[in-house]
Structures are given as C-alpha cells and as structure tokens.
Amino acid sequence: MIAQSKKFDLKTKVVIVDEFKIISQYFERKVEDNSVRVGIGDDGAVLSPDRQKDLIAVVDSMVSAVHFPVWLSPADIGYRAVAINLSDVAAMGGTPRWMTLALTLVKPDSDWLEEFSSGLFAAAEEFNVALVGGDTTRGSEIIISVQILGDIERGSVLQRSGAEPGDGIYVSGTLGDASAGLSIKESGSPLTQASEFLVGRFQRPHPRVDLGRFLRTRATAAIDLSDGLFGDLEKLLSASELGGTIELDKLPLSKQMTQLVRRRDAIHFALAGGDDYELCFTASDPFINETDVPIQRIGTVSNDLGLSCTLDGNSYEFRNKGYRHFT
Amino acid sequence: MIAQSKKFDLKTKVVIVDEFKIISQYFERKVEDNSVRVGIGDDGAVLSPDRQKDLIAVVDSMVSAVHFPVWLSPADIGYRAVAINLSDVAAMGGTPRWMTLALTLVKPDSDWLEEFSSGLFAAAEEFNVALVGGDTTRGSEIIISVQILGDIERGSVLQRSGAEPGDGIYVSGTLGDASAGLSIKESGSPLTQASEFLVGRFQRPHPRVDLGRFLRTRATAAIDLSDGLFGDLEKLLSASELGGTIELDKLPLSKQMTQLVRRRDAIHFALAGGDDYELCFTASDPFINETDVPIQRIGTVSNDLGLSCTLDGNSYEFRNKGYRHFT
Secondary structure (H helix, E strand, C coil): CCCCCHHHHHHHHHHHHHHHHHHHHHHCCCCCCCCEEECECECCEEECCCCCEEEEEEEEEEEHHHHCCCCCCHHHHHHHHHHHHHHHHHHCCCEEEEEEEEEEECCCCHHHHHHHHHHHHHHHHHCCCEEEEEEEEECCCCEEEEEEEEEEECCCCCCHHHCCCCCEEEEECCCCHHHHHHHHHHHCCCCCHHHHHHHHHHHCCCCCHHHHHHHCCCCCEEEECCCCHHHHHHHHHHHCCCEEEEEHHHCCCCHHHHHHCCHHHHHHHHHHCCCCCCEEEEECCCCCCCCCCCEEEEEEEECCCEEEEEECCEEECCCCHHHCCCC | CCCCCHHHHHHHHHHHHHHHHHHHHHHCCCCCCCCEEECECECCEEECCCCCEEEEEEEEEEEHHHHCCCCCCHHHHHHHHHHHHHHHHHHCCCEEEEEEEEEEECCCCHHHHHHHHHHHHHHHHHCCCEEEEEEEEECCCCEEEEEEEEEEECCCCCCHHHCCCCCEEEEECCCCHHHHHHHHHHHCCCCCHHHHHHHHHHHCCCCCHHHHHHHCCCCCEEEECCCCHHHHHHHHHHHCCCEEEEEHHHCCCCHHHHHHCCHHHHHHHHHHCCCCCCEEEEECCCCCCCCCCCEEEEEEEECCCEEEEEECCEEECCCCHHHCCCC
C-alpha cells in the first residue's frame, strides 16, 4: 500500500480551507461596478472592459522584511500595497479599474486581516478600483502581491520612451519626504507635527492618478518615483535614448523637510530616497498645468546621454551607488 | 542630522537592481502578439483586448515549502505555476492570452532562474500566453504568483453556479494520478514506468483549455480539479444551491493507477488527492463529446443538498475531513 504524503496532503488542505474563509470574510465586498460580471468566488473574475480602450496591467509585491518596517500598521500596509500599484497606472496615463490580490500569510491573524483589509479597501474606494479576485497562501513571511488593471484611450498610453531633446523635465508635489520621514522614524527621535507629516508621506503615499490622466495628452514621457528621482529619471532618459540635466536648487521640497533637514541631506533624500510616488515627466515648453497638483520644472532633456546635476549654477556630482551594485 | 535608514534604504535598493536584471535577463522575450502594445520594461503592460470579448482574470500563488516538494525541478515549478492558472481559465471556458509574474526569491541563482524560466515559457508557449509584466522581490522563501488574463465571448462565461437538477456530472481524463504519483515519489520507492507516469502527472499538469472552450456552450457549470474531486464538486454544487451523487465505480482511473494502487486507495486519491487539473462539469443529457479528451459521466445533480457517493450500488460514506478543519 502506498502511504499518503503527510507533508503535502495536509498542508495543502489546511491552506485551502483557510484561504476560502479568509477571502470571503475579509475581502469579499459588494462591487457596485457593472463592468464586473463575476467577482470573487468563482475560478476567476469576469470583466467587461470598455470597448474603446486599451488595457493596462501592473503588478508589484511587498515582502514584510524588505518592504515594510515593523512599526507600519497593517492598515497602512494594505493602503500602500494598492497605492504603489495605482502609481504605476498613473505614470502611464491610465484609469485604474480592477484589482487582484495574492496574499501570503504566516498565520491567519484576524486582527491583522481586519486592519489590513480596511487599509486596502480605503485605497481601493478612494480610487474607484474593484477587488475582483484573490488567492491566499501560507508562508514563512507576509508577502502582498497586488495586480491592478486599468484602461486608457486606445493607442494613447504614456511611456518612458517618448522624451524629446529640449523637453522640460518636471516633477509633481514635493520630493524626499517619505524617505526623510522613514529615517526620522527609524532614528527613534520623538515625532513633531512636521516629522509626522513626513512619516505620513511614507505610510500613505498618494498616487497621482488624476495628474497622470491629464498628462496623457500633454507629456511626452512619464515615470513614477518609487526608487528615487535620480534612478527613475535615468530609466526614463535611457528608455528615450537621451540624457538630461537637473538643477538641484529647483527640486521641490516641503516646508516640513526644509524645517527639519539640512539642505544637502534634503537634496539627497529627494534624489535617492524613493517612496515618493510622485510623477516625473517630460513635456515640450510651454507646459501649462491645468491641475491642482503643484508641478515644478527641474531640468531639461538633452541629446547627451547620461544624467547630470547642477547646484546653484555649479556642476554637482551625485553618486547613486546604492542602485547599481549587488553587495 | 538625520541618519539614513540602513535597513530600508539598502535592502530596497539591492532588490531593485536585482529585479531589473532578472526580469530583463530571464523573462523578457520577444512577444509575437500584436495585442501586446507595451510589454515588459515600462511601468506596466498595455494590451488591446478583442472588442467583442469579456476578460477573465485569475491569480494563484505557489509557496516553496507548502506547494512544491524539494525534488520538483525548477523547470517543473515554472511549468506548474503557469498550468494551474491556465486550468482556472479553462474552467470558465476562456482562452488564456496574457500573463504577469510576481516572483519572490531567496537569492538570485542563475541556474535556478534559467531552468525556472524555461519551464514557465514552455507552458506559456504551449498555450499561446504572452508574459507581459513581472516583479521580482527578495524574501525568505520562493513564492511564485502568476496572474493570467484570458478572454471569452461576451456574456458566455462558464460558472460554478449554473448546474440544474438532473444534469449529469462529468469529469475529463483520469483522476488521482498526481496525488498517487506524489505519494509514491515521497515514499522513496524506486520508480517504474507506471509510477513515473503518475509522478509526471504531478510534475506537469495539463490544463484542459481546449475542452473548456468546447464546454462553454455545452456545459451548465464547471470547476477545475485542483483540491480533489469531492471538495471541488461540493463547491460547484454549493454555488448552484444543489446537491448530487457520485457513483465511485464510474471514476476514471488510469491503467497505471489500477496497476499500482489498491482500488479503495485509488478511489481515495481520485476523491481527495487534488492536483489533477482535470475539469469537472455538469451538462444536460445527452452530452455529446466532440473533443479528443476522454469524458466520463460519474453522477447526477439532484435537488437534495450535499454530495453523496455510492460504490457498487451501495451507499459509501466518504470522510473528507482534511478539507474542513484548521488544526
């Protein structure tokens, strides 16, 4: 007689029961969107996309030990997991529509799930995205993988590769806040109102979805700032086979940042910090901002490959080593 | 001055470099599909769905310790990760089109990645699915989360909830092979040609995509067999608010199974084993099979809730405890 494999049989079964309950209890909410023909609960979701539009698909994962500090609340983790994906849709000029979630949990902790799902749905509802499918598994650490589907007018997607020589380089909002906030929080210093603002920018990034839609027909190229301005702008310029210069004195810094952080450090946070989820884009002059989002021109696209910086009129060599080597 | 957070700053950067290289080196292949307007390499993928069709979205994750045995090759892991998602699309009657991958790795092992991606693309190419997006992160174990997008004639999706009283209950192929093969392999017995066949059914499940498409207009409800016939059929009947009976002597068993495994054990593997990725469906009589896939009628849908079994004409109480309780 053949022995049943304890290891696989049991564990797999346990995960399945679990999954079924977790999905229905925490993630199945009534969807008020008639484009969702079948939502959570069948083998898959069935969606009716707008016939005139193309589809955008983005995916991003967060691993507990790497992507979120221990002090980040489950609700903020849920919000962030959605927000960082929305930011990718925004960078392409699209409208987010539907979302799926693949969640790996160490144990099914109902308090955690309650809070996590409340943060996830807070972001989903704020940006009108319907959760249409999910999969829950058990593992040795928490991993959250969100996929968002969006749509966009046919053939009009905003890519990284469209920049032209002479275009202005623009950014939205203020830069460096999230990474400065993270550093302050991790240093253990008591938080002030100003530093709480910075920490909040890390906890709940605000994806620039409306701005992205506006830029679709106004910008030549765009990218969202997840890894830091310098590295992300390099990616955009490299995709466009061009280079550029940033004037560092033009970088938009929040008043909280300038109040708490020395200028050189603030510039470093803005260039390398990551986690801002603002948009960086290129556009031909004059660029007229018809949105409520503050936009700053910080530099110019050129034919010379590479990205250089100036500070107060002088060349400024920025070393962005962290991005380049695996050590 | 504010200290930079070593923990987050460095780790995040390292993951990003890595991801960039891994995606381009192992997962960026030329896509010969003009529905893919933007593939891997931008913030997201841009797809042009067929204007006459609805969209199907499925997602499934595999966690190394839970879902794959240590002896399973990286190529088989890659193949399986795609195949189990294709099976969900098949169960809805859809045609798989595009796929994204969220991959968590412990370390970037080039041999593993080479093999894994070859298996992943083997399944993708066999079923004409284009990999259009990916995200790689580092974690403490391997987690593979695949999302597949498919399409289907508008409003014609095959769901779990459509069964009618009196419908026949049907299954494709043979059942229990994968779990029997897994048990034999894990028992350490030397493999024969017959047992290798069974193990192969676990290593490379064959999703019934063509059959699913045929069933779209012929079946009343369908589900794919990932967790074992009994539990999966219960889900279908419960979604249809009906019950049913299975005649266990009708269960299709492979000749390799009957050669190696006692009858009662074979029935147990077929009912509870999981990992078959065959389709189970209901259809009104007469059901005429116009495909090459062997189809077996194994029971009847009834108005009485619950799922019961008979064996050689006698009532047979099957206890499927593993599915029900978290212990």
